Amino acid sequence: MNKDQSVQDMTDTMAKFTSYIGKxxxxxxxxxxxxxxxxxTNPLAKAVYTSMAENQEAADKLDRPSCQDTGVIQYFIKxxxxxxxxxxxxxxxxxxxxxxxxxxxxxxxxxxxxxEKNTGTNTGTNIPWxxxxxxPDDDGATIDVYMAGGGCTLPGKATVLMPGQGYEGVTDFxxxxxxxxGVNACPPLLVGVGVSTSAETAARLSKRAxxxxxxxxxxxxxxxxxxxxxxxxxxEVGIGxxxxxxxxxxxGVNIESSARHPSTIGVAVSTGCWAHRRGKIRxxxxxxxxxxxxxxxxx
Amino acid sequence: xxKKILSTPIxxxxxxxxxxxxVVYLTGHLVTCRDVAHRRLIELKQELPxxxxxxxxxxxxxxxxxxxxxxxxxVSIGPTTSMRMEKFERQFIAETGVKLIVGKGGxxxxxxxxxxxxxxxxxxxxxxxxxxxxxxxxxxERAEWQDLGMPETLWVNRVREFGPxxxxxxxxxxxxxxxxxxxxxxxxxxxxxxxKSQVRFIK
Numbered sequence: 001m002n003k004d005q006s007v008q009d010m011t012d013t014m015a016k017f018t019s020y021i022g023k024x025x026x027x028x029x030x031x032x033x034x035x036x037x038x039x040x041t042n043p044l045a046k047a048v049y050t051s052m053a054e055n056q057e058a059a060d061k062l063d064r065p066s067c068q069d070t071g072v073i074q075y076f077i078k079x080x081x082x083x084x085x086x087x088x089x090x091x092x093x094x095x096x097x098x099x100x101x102x103x104x105x106x107x108x109x110x111x112x113x114x115x116e117k118n119t120g121t122n123t124g125t126n127i128p129w130x131x132x133x134x135x136p137d138d139d140g141a142t143i144d145v146y147m148a149g150g151g152c153t154l155p156g157k158a159t160v161l162m163p164g165q166g167y168e169g170v171t172d173f174x175x176x177x178x179x180x181x182g183v184n185a186c187p188p189l190l191v192g193v194g195v196s197t198s199a200e201t202a203a204r205l206s207k208r209a210x211x212x213x214x215x216x217x218x219x220x221x222x223x224x225x226x227x228x229x230x231x232x233x234x235x236e237v238g239i240g241x242x243x244x245x246x247x248x249x250x251x252g253v254n255i256e257s258s259a260r261h262p263s264t265i266g267v268a269v270s271t272g273c274w275a276h277r278r279g280k281i282r283x284x285x286x287x288x289x290x291x292x293x294x295x296x297x298x299x
Numbered sequence: 300x301x302k303k304i305l306s307t308p309i310x311x312x313x314x315x316x317x318x319x320x321x322v323v324y325l326t327g328h329l330v331t332c333r334d335v336a337h338r339r340l341i342e343l344k345q346e347l348p349x350x351x352x353x354x355x356x357x358x359x360x361x362x363x364x365x366x367x368x369x370x371x372x373x374v375s376i377g378p379t380t381s382m383r384m385e386k387f388e389r390q391f392i393a394e395t396g397v398k399l400i401v402g403k404g405g406x407x408x409x410x411x412x413x414x415x416x417x418x419x420x421x422x423x424x425x426x427x428x429x430x431x432x433x434x435x436x437x438x439x440e441r442a443e444w445q446d447l448g449m450p451e452t453l454w455v456n457r458v459r460e461f462g463p464x465x466x467x468x469x470x471x472x473x474x475x476x477x478x479x480x481x482x483x484x485x486x487x488x489x490x491x492x493x494x495k496s497q498v499r500f501i502k
Binding site: 044047048051052054055058059062064065066067068069070104105106107108109111118120150154163166167168170171172175179180183184185186222225226229230232233234236237238239241242243244245273274275 | 360364434479487489490499
């Protein structure tokens with residue numbers, strides 16, 4: 001296959017995949033929502049879960065974006081240093097976003113800042129947003145696509161704590177964000193926490209945290225313990241679906257971390273709404289691919 | 300239980316007996332109206348191109364497809380975060396005479412005051428349920444201020460039994476989400492204290 005053809009093929013696949021994930025939730029999210037639904041006794045909470053289930057069924061059947069806010073498109077790329085289309089990926093993903101926008105159809109969500117004009121294509125300056133990790137000695141590429149909707153993006157917050165505030169301060173920060181601003185962000189939420197050295201490193205890690213599967217744990221024992229404690233604690237607050245009170249608040253809490261400066265604790269929170277639309281796809285060097293997030297998906 | 304259905308034009312007496320937590324449905328017209336439309340009316344003093352007196356607005360920015368016959372098709376329409384309109388809503392209610400505001404999440408004390416002063420209510424449609432909502436839109440009758448782009452255009456929808464709409468601010472000054480937030484803040488203190496005692500990793 002010549003390079004032009006390869007670029008075209010991968011663009012088509014990514015356009016279809018980007019459109020697909022706006023219509024159907026990934027397996028982990030779907031399973032967790034089904035589980036949380038069974039715990040509800042509050043009539044309003046039950047009514048909302050019923051609407052959610054009916055909505056996902058209708059979106060699948062009618063082949064439409066399940067939520068009208070199909071977000072700003074973000075791609076998190078983990079590319080092998082020897083992936084044959086490494087240099088073309090940026091162009092591929094830009095065109096894939098345009099393709100998905102027509103195909104979905106997706107809502108037009110790219111507004112050029114300062115000019116304050118909607119581009120109408122979901123592409124603009126540095127949008128789709130690309131986040132890169134290069135894997136040495138690998139010739140494949142794994143791409144997470146995420147639809148960053150407005151509602152679930154609004155609670156996002158980062159700060160830098162002093163070491164004296166410790167992980168106790170991290171706890172305060174997470175609870176404050178979720179109980180004040182998370183209520184409006186379509187709970188039950190998937191809460192991503194970055195614990196790191198500065199505001200922007202923590203923010204990036206907090207977003208990576210919500211790309212991790214619901215129910216997965218951090219490899220570090222203390223971090224995993226804190227994930228569990230925060231999840232249980234937030235659930236005790238009982239925010240319920242749409243903030244209407246209920247048996248739970250969150251689908252889970254995922255923490256990602258890095259080493260830090262001895263004088264700082266960077267901490268950030270990103271939230272995913274119940275309609276947490278993300279997908280993971282793995283390409284091999286020959287561009288054959290496997291969809292990891294949605295079992296049995298056919299593009 | 301029979302469905303409680305509001306029809307536009309909505310009268311004050313239709314709303315007086317409603318309490319926060321009640322579930323209603325809407326038949327009639329529902330006009331999308333969000334950030335920039337509010338700003339244009341309140342800050343830029345531009346007249347709203349749709350008369351919503353006795354009517355209903357929807358904090359929503361839908362996905363709309365133009366069909367071959369030139370008409371618009373509602374693809375996906377769910378509520379957006381209502382709190383963004385808090386800054387404008389009290390004055391918006393007073394100036395436009397709107398009776399029902401549909402959105403997502405809570406709104407603040409200004410909107411609550413506006414609802415009490417002018418007999419209006421705010422209701423929550425379940426967020427993210429946008430295809431469900433789109434199937435309850437019979438027709439898009441008009442589209443105004445299209446220069447604002449797809450999310451911000453005022454889409455005039457004819458709807459039938461649109462809901463569930465959960466009353467979150469009633470005409471008596473009650474605010475469901477604010478009440479809930481007070482409960483959340485009470486509960487969080489004990490949870491936080493317990494967690495803190497177990498995360499003293501810096502020793």
